[in-house]
Amino acid sequence: MLHFRFNISRIWLIVKAPSFTSPLVPRFLVSAASLVTNRFVNSIATLASLTFSYAAIADIDVYPPNWWVGMEKPTVELMLHGDGVANYSASINATDVTVVDSKRLDSENYLFVTLNTDSAEAGRVVISLIAPDGSSHDIDYALNARRQHSQSRVGFGPKDAIYLIAPDRFANGDESNDSVDGYKDRLNRDNKGGRHGGDIQGIIDNLDYIADMGFTQIWSMPLLENAMDSYSYHGYSTTDYYKIDPRYGSNSQYQKLSEKASEHGVGLIMDMVLNHIGSGHAWVQDKPSKDWLNNQGVFVGTTHKRESLHDPHAIQSDIKAFSDGWFVPSMPDLNQRNPHLATYLIQNAIWWVEFANLSGIRVDTYSYSDKGFLSEWTTRLMQEYPNLNIVGEEWSVNPAITAYWQAGSHRHDDYVSALPSVMDFSLQHAVADGLTSKEGWDTGLTSIYETLATDFLYGEPNNLVIFADNHDMSRVYSQVDEDINRWDMAMTFYLTARGIPQVFYGTEILMSNPNTEDHGIIRSDFLGGWKSDTKNAFTGKGLSDDERWAQSRIKQLLSLRQNYPxxxxxxxxxxxxxxxxxxxxxxxxxxxxxxxxxxxxxxxxxxxxxxxxxxxxxxxxxxxxxxxxxxxxxxxxxxxxxxxxxxxxxxxxxxxxxxxxxxxxxxxxxxxx
CATH class of the missing domain: 2.60.40.1180 (Golgi alpha-mannosidase II)
Incomplete structure (x- = not known):
């Protein structure tokens, strides 16, 4: 039961602060106005004698929104977010779950509560928040049972082939969510950088096609909420780590995608962003602590000098300039050295693995996050899921730098990494160069050979993710000057060489980006994903002879993995x-x-x-x-x-x-x- 007492000074502060964004503001003002109108019209002095209790919390967000019993680590740290929640203390009514810590940081709107679930059974517990005056607010919290064999799940591996999808550009399965109230970036298919309407339902509707082609894993670009004013379709400006963007669907629909994909023999890899958030995230306006964002929350661009992390001659300022710098002003850089933020990100990854039954994780801009945090994050994930696969994006064509991050690699220092896989950008560069340059004693195909000869640097080269192109670079058909024979050599190589192949959607029908490097063009709409499309890659309608041949060639090559895993x-x-x-x-x-x-x-x-x-x-x-x-x-x-x-x-x-x-x-x- 909530107890209300009012304080006129608090109401006055709210009225005088129009930038205050708490969802409680309207409730306070309405309550105050009602009291003034109905009971104290003639006596403002009487109104001034009323006070608010801290227990008048209307909304509290809890992250993670639930947890599981039987985890490898028995503790979970809950981030509670609500107006003034840091002024409360926490207790719990359960005998098998205990509160081991309750801590506030700089903002009064966040409280971090650590639970010990070591002896807990699946069920619900009540967390009571106690105000200084003794009044309370209860939170009903679920501790769920895990799926059978969840910890021993086997992630994607060399026998698999990954299909990379830009969800907004693949297929529009639900036109009702093309534009959503409250989200400024609305449907505009004519804008190459706008929202085109592709969604989770579109992927579900075409699982038959994906599986029939021979793909056994789906990696979708991020599907989490990106509540940004524009250019939000790419998904890398997260504004809520626990919510699927409603223009793509819902959390339950993401679960459905995982379930339906599994029925087709296809696993689901989630694209996670640990390094930065979108400027529309609540943390930007109300940071839990002053050091939650790098550079005091002010834009300072990264140098992109990843070499500084490995350079024996580097100075500390260069290392900091790389790791702490932001990509762009709209992507605030997270400070994972803050232990509460680090825990939040670790638990978020575990939560999605459990919630959506993931077969793997792809980590965006991997090396840009704090090195110590990355060691902790990978170690914790692999302790919980020893057979899970996680691939980090380290965009370097120097294999020594790429190999540094993979578990088991020989390193120049004592850094501990539990990361199973990395994206093999050095091989991608070598193949593109090798197939387009003139043959010579040290050029052409020799570039591919020499790059593979450096595999001694890697802990497990056959677990690297290899690719001809991806969402951030020219499509392979354009890379080889739209020469179908060179395209065939490239795709044959990637689908038979060592490593785990990843194919970007549309590569199988020769999608290209002639005379432009614009990402909106590179991520063009897949043919047949919209009702108005005159050509349809799912059915073959309207495809050219070359497009049909390329599609059948990819399917033929992928059949090798199915027949001889x-x-x-x-x-x-x-x-x-x-x-x-x-x-x-x-x-x-x-x-x-x-x-x-x-x-x-x-x-x-x-x-x-x-x-x-x-x-x-x-x-x-x-x-x-x-x-x-x-x-x-x-x-x-x-x-x-x-x-x-x-x-x-x-x-x-x-x-x-x-x-x-x-x-x-x-x-x-x-x-x-």
Whole structure:
């Protein structure tokens, strides 16, 4: 039960402060006006004698909104947000849950309450907030049971293929949420940087297409609320870490997407932003503490000099300028050195894994967050989910810098990282350069070969996420000058090389961005995602012959992962390019490889580790403008004496010892058995 007492001085402060944004302001003013009108019209002195109790809290937001019992770490820190809530103390009515800490920071509108759930059973508990005068406000809080085997969930891996979607540009499944009251950025499909209406329902409606193509994971650009005035569709300006943007759908609809995707054999990877928020976030106007945002909440641009984190000659000011700087004024940079903010972000990631049954996480602008926090964040996530996969975006073409962040990599310092995977930007750069530059002793395909030769830097190179393009760069078809043969070589490589392939939506139908680098064009609408579209990639209606061929080629290449998953979890061996021809092989690892101690030949040793009964996927790229002939005996070290091989594109049979003619500018895939 709430107890109300009024204080005229508090009402006067509210009236005099038009910038005050608490949702309680209208309630206070209405209450005061009612009292003045109905009871004290002739006696303002009587009104002045009334006082408010702290217990008159109308709305309290609780983050996380619920938790689970049986977690690896038994404590959870709740952030309570409400007008004046920091003036309260917290207690709990349960015998199996205790309040171990209650703390306020600089703002009176936040209270941090830590619960110990070590002995808790699933159910609901009541958290009582006690005002200084003894009155109280109760919060009903749920501690849920976890899904069976939640902790042992297996994340995405090398046997998978990821489909990257810009949700606003993929498919409009629910026109009723194209524009939503209270959100200024409304539907404007004619604006390349505007909202186009794609949503979660559009993804759900087309899960058949995604699965039929052969994709086994979906990575969607962020779906959380971005309550910004404009250019909000990309999703990287979070304004509520626990709420799906209503223009995409709802939290329950996101759960439904995960469930329906799982029924199709497809996992869900969530794109998380730890480094910054949108300027429309409540933390900007009312920071829990003065140090919640970097640079005292004032814009200072980042230098983007990620090298400073690794430079043995760097000075501290350069490191700080990189990590603490903001991307743009509309994206305030978070200070994860604040332990309460760090805990908030860690718990938020865990909450979404549990709530939406995620198979993985992609972390935006990974290295821009505080290094110590990233160690804590990854360690905590992997303690809770030892088999989950998390991939960090470290946009560097230097593999030494990229490898630094992956767990198990050799580092120049004692930094601890539990991050399983990183995005392989160095390989992406090498492939784009290798396929478009002239062949030479140190150019062309050699760029790809030399980049892969640095895999010794990585803790687990086969767990890197590899890609021809993504939402922040030119589409691969444009990168290779809209040459369909080069596109085929690129996509064949990415869908058969070591690592976990990610394909950007529309790559399968040759989407491009000629003569522009504008992200709004790069993220154009997928054909067939809107009722008015005359071409439809989901059904094939209106597609050109080249678009149809490209779509079937991606599907054909992805079928290899479905038919031979163990091969892609296994070894990768390549031959140095010679005269514009580059070859490599994939083969499953042996289940019980023999002891290799005492072996002197490293290559022979590695060959002993493969499964000799497994088929070999042999890929040969011919970048020459004319046909090339290849004696297949050259590759008998990786084909392990197998006699027959089938070419993927046409099912033509060959003997593994014969000479084969490779078409000009071609990607050739052979299944050797």
């Amino acid at each position: 163990a091969v892609f979890e296994g070894s990768f061996k390549h031959y140095a390019p010679v005269d514009g021809v580059y070859a490599y092989a994939r083969q499953a690892n042996a289940k019980n490889p023999p002891s290799i101690q005492g072996d002197k030949d490293t290559n022979d040793t590695d060959e002993k580790k493969v499964n000799s009964k497994s088929p070999v996927i042999l890929v040969i790229l011919n970048k020459n403008e004319k046909a090339s002939t290849v004696d297949m005996n050259k590759y008998n070290m990786v084909t392990n004496g197998k006699k027959n091989m089938t070419r993927l594109k046409d099912d033509k049979e060959f003997a593994s010892s014969e000479t084969v003619t490779l078409a000009p500018m071609s990607a050739n895939v052979f299944i050797v058995k």
